[in-house]
Amino acid sequence: xxxxxxxxxxxxxxxxxxxxxxxxxxxxxxxxxxxxxxxxxxxxxxxxxxxxxxxxxxxxxxxxxxxxxxxxxxxxxxxxxxxxxxxxxxxxxxxxxxxxxxxxxxxxxxxxxxxxxxxxxxxxxxxxxxxxxxxxxxxxxxxxxxxxxxxxxxxxxxxxxxxxxxxxxxxxxxxxxxxxxxxxxxxxxxxxxxxxxxxxxxxxxxxxxxxxxxxxxxxxxxxxxxxxxxxxxxxxxxxxxxxxxxxxxxxxxxxxxxxxxxxxxxxxxxxxxxxxxxxxxxxxxxxxxxxxxxxxxxxxxxxxxxxxxxxxxxxxxxxxxxxxxxxxxxxxxxxxxxxxxxxxxxxxxxxxxxxxxxxxxxxxxxxxxxxxxxxxxxxxxxxxxxxxxxxxxxxxxxxxxxxxxxxxxxxxxxxxxxxxxxxxxxxxxxxxxxxxxxxxxxxxxxx
Amino acid sequence: xxxxxxxxxxxxxxxxxxxxxxxxxxxxxxxxxxxxxxxxxxxxxxxxxxxxxxxxxxxxxxxxxxxxxxxxxxxxxxxxxxxxxxxxxxxxxxxxxxxxxxxxxxxxxxxxxxxxxxxxxxxxxxxxxxxxxxxxxxxxxxxxxxxxxxxxxxxxxxxxxxxxxxxxxxxxxxxxxxxxxxxxxxxxxxxxxxxxxxxxxxxxxxxxxxxxxxxxxxxxxxxxxxxxxxxxxxxxxxx
Numbered sequence: 001x002x003x004x005x006x007x008x009x010x011x012x013x014x015x016x017x018x019x020x021x022x023x024x025x026x027x028x029x030x031x032x033x034x035x036x037x038x039x040x041x042x043x044x045x046x047x048x049x050x051x052x053x054x055x056x057x058x059x060x061x062x063x064x065x066x067x068x069x070x071x072x073x074x075x076x077x078x079x080x081x082x083x084x085x086x087x088x089x090x091x092x093x094x095x096x097x098x099x100x101x102x103x104x105x106x107x108x109x110x111x112x113x114x115x116x117x118x119x120x121x122x123x124x125x126x127x128x129x130x131x132x133x134x135x136x137x138x139x140x141x142x143x144x145x146x147x148x149x150x151x152x153x154x155x156x157x158x159x160x161x162x163x164x165x166x167x168x169x170x171x172x173x174x175x176x177x178x179x180x181x182x183x184x185x186x187x188x189x190x191x192x193x194x195x196x197x198x199x200x201x202x203x204x205x206x207x208x209x210x211x212x213x214x215x216x217x218x219x220x221x222x223x224x225x226x227x228x229x230x231x232x233x234x235x236x237x238x239x240x241x242x243x244x245x246x247x248x249x250x251x252x253x254x255x256x257x258x259x260x261x262x263x264x265x266x267x268x269x270x271x272x273x274x275x276x277x278x279x280x281x282x283x284x285x286x287x288x289x290x291x292x293x294x295x296x297x298x299x300x301x302x303x304x305x306x307x308x309x310x311x312x313x314x315x316x317x318x319x320x321x322x323x324x325x326x327x328x329x330x331x332x333x334x335x336x337x338x339x340x341x342x343x344x345x346x347x348x349x350x351x352x353x354x355x356x357x358x359x360x361x362x363x364x365x366x367x368x369x370x371x372x373x374x375x376x377x378x379x380x381x382x383x384x385x386x387x388x389x390x391x392x393x394x395x396x397x398x399x400x401x402x403x404x405x406x407x408x409x410x411x412x413x414x415x416x417x418x419x420x421x422x423x424x425x426x427x428x429x430x431x432x433x434x435x436x437x438x439x440x441x442x443x444x445x446x447x
Numbered sequence: 448x449x450x451x452x453x454x455x456x457x458x459x460x461x462x463x464x465x466x467x468x469x470x471x472x473x474x475x476x477x478x479x480x481x482x483x484x485x486x487x488x489x490x491x492x493x494x495x496x497x498x499x500x501x502x503x504x505x506x507x508x509x510x511x512x513x514x515x516x517x518x519x520x521x522x523x524x525x526x527x528x529x530x531x532x533x534x535x536x537x538x539x540x541x542x543x544x545x546x547x548x549x550x551x552x553x554x555x556x557x558x559x560x561x562x563x564x565x566x567x568x569x570x571x572x573x574x575x576x577x578x579x580x581x582x583x584x585x586x587x588x589x590x591x592x593x594x595x596x597x598x599x600x601x602x603x604x605x606x607x608x609x610x611x612x613x614x615x616x617x618x619x620x621x622x623x624x625x626x627x628x629x630x631x632x633x634x635x636x637x638x639x640x641x642x643x644x645x646x647x648x649x650x651x652x653x654x655x656x657x658x659x660x661x662x663x664x665x666x667x668x669x670x671x672x673x674x675x676x677x678x679x680x681x682x683x684x685x686x
Contacts (some may be wrong), residue, residue: 044661079659081624098623099662126578133574134620137661142574165581172574 002027002226002259002302004290009326012312013283018274023307024326025233025288027256027265028408029225043295045080045143045221046097046136047072048128051113052148052181053086058115061149061181064207068214070107072145075218076100083131084109087124088117089154097135121152122162125176125193132174139297141227142174143199145217147210148190149181159189166197167248173228173297175199175258179213182206183388187395195248195399198255200427203396205389205435212437216426220260220405223425226292226300229256229265236284240272244333245402253291260427263405268329275311282308328413329406331368335361336398339378343394346387354382354390369416371401373432389435396434404430453520453551457513463487463502466511470519477552479524490519498522498536517548524551550645552674618672624665 009022049069053062073082077100084095084106095109125146132142156162166176176197178190181204194201200220202213230253235241245267247254256265271285286307293299312320338361345353358379365371374397381390407428411420421429422438431438453473461469467490471482490511493499499518502509518539525535539547638655640648650658650666658666 079661096620096623099626101626126582129574130578133572133578134617135624136572137664138572168577168581169574172572172577174574 001030001294001300002290002292003030004288004303004305006286006288006305006307007323007326008307008309009323009330010317010320011309011323012317012320013273013275013279013285013309014317015275015311015313017276017314019272021271021273021285021309022326022330023269023271023286024323024329025231025267025269025286025305027229027231027259027290027292027302029259029261029263042222043137043140044099045076045082046132046140047076047080047221048083048085048097048132048142048144049073050085050087050124050128050144050146052088052119052121052124052150053113053115054088054117054119054150055115056119056150056184057181061207062113062115064210065147065181066110066113068210069110071211072214072218073100073103073106073110076103078102081135082106083128083135085124085127085131086113087120087127088115090120091123091127093127093131097131118154119148119150119152120154121146121148121150122156122165123154126165129169129174129176133172136174140173141224141295143217143221144174144176144197145179145199145214146176146190146193147179147181148185150184151186152189157189159186159192162189163192163196166193166195170196170198171250177202177217179203179210179217180392181210183386183392185392187392191395191399195403198248198258201396201399203392203435204437205392205433209435209437212426212431216429219425220258220427223261223427224258224295225261226259226294228291228293229259230254230291231256231267232289232291233267233269234287235271236273236286238273239285241286242270242272244268244270247403256290257403257405259292260405260425262408262425263428264408264410266329266406268326268333279311281311283311284308324412325410328368328410331365331413332371332401334364335368335371335375336401338364339394339398339401342378342382343391343398346382346390346394349385349387351382351385355379358382367414369414370430370432371413373416373418374401374434377433377436393433393435400430400434453517453548456516459516460510460512462508462510463490466490466515466519470516470523473516473520474523477520477524479520479527485519485523493519493522496532496536498532498539514544517544517551521547521550546644549643618669621665621668621672625662625669 005026005028007024007026009024013019013021049072051065051069057065069084076082080100081097082095082100083093083097086092086094094113095106100106125144128144128146129142132144136142151157152162156165169176176193177199178194178197179202180187180190185203187203190203191201200213200217202216204210204213230250232253233241233243243254247256247267249255254267256267259265269286273285284306287304288306289304290302291299292302338357342354342357342361345351345357358375362372362375365375378390378393378397381393405427407424416430418432418438421431426438429438456469459469464487467485467487470490471485474480474485475482490499494501499511499515502511502515504510522535522539525538526532638650638652640650640655642648
């Protein structure tokens with residue numbers, strides 16, 4: 001059901017030298033995967049929408065949050081199940097987990113939400129988890145969509161504990177997606193919850209940007225083919241292996257994002273090894289095995305997939321073409337690292353360093369148009385000397401570059417354009433600005 | 448929680464007072480009648496009439512068991528339904544113990560065979576176990592650091608989940624999964640499906656036709672929760 005392949009950047013070992021080889025381990029749904037087009041076969045979604053209704057949400061933010069939640073509910077199938085939880089001083093289950101049906105009662109309940117009080121994020125989140133657990137069938141997954149515009153300031157708010165809770169709950173099949181709104185939410189906290197919770201991490205600069213994450217999340221959930229992807233990698237003898245994505249680990253497994261239709265879950269590995277002494281011609285460099293579950297909870301395995309490459313002398317090695325996709329992903333990972341450094345510099349208000357790092361990242365991006373465009377976005381924010389805005393865009397852009405579900409038919413990096421991306425499923429798009437609605441224009445930005 | 452009720456007593460034994468006591472308890476739980484009706488005298492009378500078999504003797508003590516309990520409860524149910532005692536005694540000489548037992552709501556073999564573990568997993572969903580652990584830790588933490596938090600968060604006030612509370616919650620949740628508002632289960636007359644002798648499922652025909660697997664599960668869970676705790680049922684007033 002899933003094809004697991006390994007693509008090396010150079011398809012050879014360099015004889016007589018120390019080698020540094022990059023390879024892309026890719027998990028793609030096989031062509032014949034069932035239930036791809038067959039909507040009737042798909043198990044219902046079990047979705048808890050958890051909405052921050054603390055005082056800071058009052059006005060347009062809560063109205064947009066309500067609109068986005070209603071938008072989502074209206075697009076669910078009648079047999080999908082949904083719960084609506086709000087939180088401020090306490091968590092309140094507004095709609096306990098139920099079938100969507102016509103959806104009218106649920107959207108009416110959403111419209112009744114009003115703002116007041118503080119931000120008991122953990123309480124709200126846990127109430128959402130409980131609803132998801134109660135509404136799902138045992139073999140099904142549940143998803144909590146946690147929205148916040150603020151810093152958790154009531155109950156549990158230690159990021160390490162929240163991440164630990166997220167991982168613990170994700171292990172039971174209930175994943176958590178986070179959606180931050182505006183300038184004041186805690187971007188690292190929301191990212192950590194989503195990473196540990198094995199969901200997506202979104203943010204919106206403005207309330208009107210919320211609609212994109214909700215749309216993307218719905219498309220993603222509706223098109224999931226496989227979940228709980230756990231990749232185990234074994235390097236050959238005498239080979240040093242490093243994974244560059246920063247995926248979470250569960251004992252010996254790397255946890256990859258859930259696989260949706262048309263998508264590719266991937267890991268970039270760096271192999272360091274010596275070819276100075278006599279090595280076997282068919283030296284095993286890397287072996288990969290992927291465990292995963294179908295959406296009905298059936299455990300399956302893909303692979304093992306093995307990487308073996310011919311050994312070539314320097315002249316022949318130099319003539320070997322380089323794989324463009326691997327190069328592009330390496331560029332994106334490198335840009336992600338530089339953006340993280342720039343974020344730290346921005347938090348310290350060391351703007352000359354921020355500018356220098358962005359310039360460096362741009363040079364390294366080469367002809368990768370998505371990375372270049374993303375860096376332009378960051379540069380615009382840096383010119384405003386907007387610390388909160390910069391930190392958030394940098395965090396979510398680098399996260400996207402590290403662990404996005406790639407489109408399995410991705411174009412060459414130099415061919416990227418906003419218009420070509422808009423034709424894709426939302427969850428496969430490479431947005432130029434993470435915190436902004438995809439179709440928001442610069443005119444709107446200037447108003 | 449876990450076993451359909453009467454089955455747990457299949458190896459029960461006791462004297463006449465035990466039987467009267469237990470019988471009264473179960474008559475109340477199965478909403479057959481108030482427990483006060485079941486007296487030692489009544490048990491002895493039923494034994495005389497042949498509704499109950501003669502008890503086993505251990506010295507001077509008469510020992511009753513599972514079969515006596517089932518017959519006693521069923522007899523009280525049929526009596527309430529308007530059967531004369533003599534007719535009950537006659538029927539009991541023909542019917543097997545299984546057939547008698549099948550007349551009782553809480554002791555339906557087909558329900559016992561139903562995949563209880565899968566239908567009822569929402570009560571033991573691993574996520575709920577994780578949640579309980581997280582909440583109990585959070586409660587400890589908030590007490591430990593109460594100097595920093597102005598009042599304990601909501602979960603600290605949540606009472607421990609008893610079986611009944613879990614059943615009530617499950618009933619509410621499963622009814623909502625069926626598109627119902629939370630509340631009590633009312634009995635209405637619908638199309639009658641005879642699941643087994645004496646066991647009927649009444650369901651709207653249109654609904655039955657479009658019943659999906661998930662909905663069927665939700666129905667099963669609601670039925671189960673209702674059967675397991677008679678307090679969750681509310682009966683319509685007799686005319």
